[in-house]
Amino acid sequence: MTSPPVLHEVLAAVLGIRDGRLRVLLWQRALDPEAGRWALPGGRLAADEDVETSVRRQLAEKVDVRGVAHVEQLSVFSDPGRTPGPRTIATAFLGLVPSDADPELPPDTAWQAVDALPETAFDHAAIAGSARGRLRAKLSYTNLGFALAPSEFTISALREHYVAALGHPVSATNLQRVLTRRGLLAPTGEVAPSGRSGGRPAAVFRFTDRALRVTDAFAVLRPPGRSGPDPTVWPGTAPDAVLP
Amino acid sequence: MTSPPVLHEVLAAVLGIRDGRLRVLLWQRALDPEAGRWALPGGRLAADEDVETSVRRQLAEKVDVRGVAHVEQLSVFSDPGRTPGPRTIATAFLGLVPSDADPELPPDTAWQAVDALPETAFDHAAIAGSARGRLRAKLSYTNLGFALAPSEFTISALREHYVAALGHPVSATNLQRVLTRRGLLAPTGEVAPSGRSGGRPAAVFRFTDRALRVTDAFAVLRPPGRSGPDPTVWPGTAPDAVLP
DNA sequence: ACAAAAGTGTTCGCTATACACCCATGC
């Protein structure tokens, strides 16, 4: 019964497209251990909050909460040696901030490219990588683009966001078709003026929903009889909890 | 700095097809709190183990470890009031036991239908539901059937497993075609004798792999140029960690 | 007129489902 104390922290890998690249919000540690290295925001769980409440509270101290369009749990990092000192178990989260939200950041905090992280503390690089993997997967079968793109955008601007997040070329033609067929895009009716080098002005769109929706669940072994893909998620399963 | 102690436990929703239904392994609590109610196996984390090691160790006390074909993390349950007494955070897992593994169970332990759970303790019913959702999703885009079916089976027997797990009709014809096209099934060359009512004897198959493989990742927005669906998972992403 | 960017039309391959039909066995 004299088991050693175990502390519990939450950590958030907050991703966003900044400057054409997929970046994660990190702060630079001033004190040991790991002074100088970059770390994910987060911290200890308070007595009266669950992990999701906690991560949202702690993010609010770094970025304007309203800037965070989506938060979801990744997984637990619990290796006994993951941090020095008393054992600390971390629940890792993915957060997404659209590129038109530009929260003021504390001086020790910056957006760092996920593909070229600076020296990171503890296992935080693995958590950031896990967040990137989750984002890439969900971009393909959900409407999660809404949490990355600004509220209004042209297709080519949206395409650049997808390219940065996915890390491979994306065709604007097909992107528009896929998202349109799934009913995720709504034209605002406005057009964006063309640049100095000419070109047809682009139509402006927005996402129809600003909350996570699974749009392409269950490619196979669907229940019989239905013609179209059913728009709703399987009964009794939260979108977050379904496809790991 | 006088934050209250937080305990950490792991809980496993071990699912399997038993008697034609999707069931979960539960044990009946003898003592308060929640005496008489049914609970998931699990318990406190030891000092030198991570959560995955811990859940495998604790399962070994209930079922023969070799019977458990697959274990993966679900999510953290951390509501402050989820248990009485000192605060306890749970990391929940999905475990799968093929139907030809019949571990001896302690007298207080039984397979209970997930669709008709008895009175369960704490938030364990929600965890079992989450496990069922995860299983249903992954049956569609991975080879996870291997962890549910016996090592050798006929297509119609496999079909019954899928029906029980998914909760809706599944066509044997299409099931065979989908799994064959994906290269998941290998015929053993043997045939199962037909029953007393006649009928053509069925060919016997086995799964080619006995470890999780994502077979249908990323229906859309694939990297360009490839003809077939790429057989491997996205570089740098573990199958477990990808699609929630 | 020309270049540039946006957007549409069309083709192609592939997947998954549905359903008709053939095969092998017990009685």
Add this chain to the structure above:
DNA sequence: GCATGGGTGTATAGCGAACACTTTTGT
């Protein structure tokens, strides 16, 4: 022979990728 269950052949619908082509702007 006939019922029963197993298995294959084939048609259909839809999706996503690729690419040619048209539309609309700036210079």
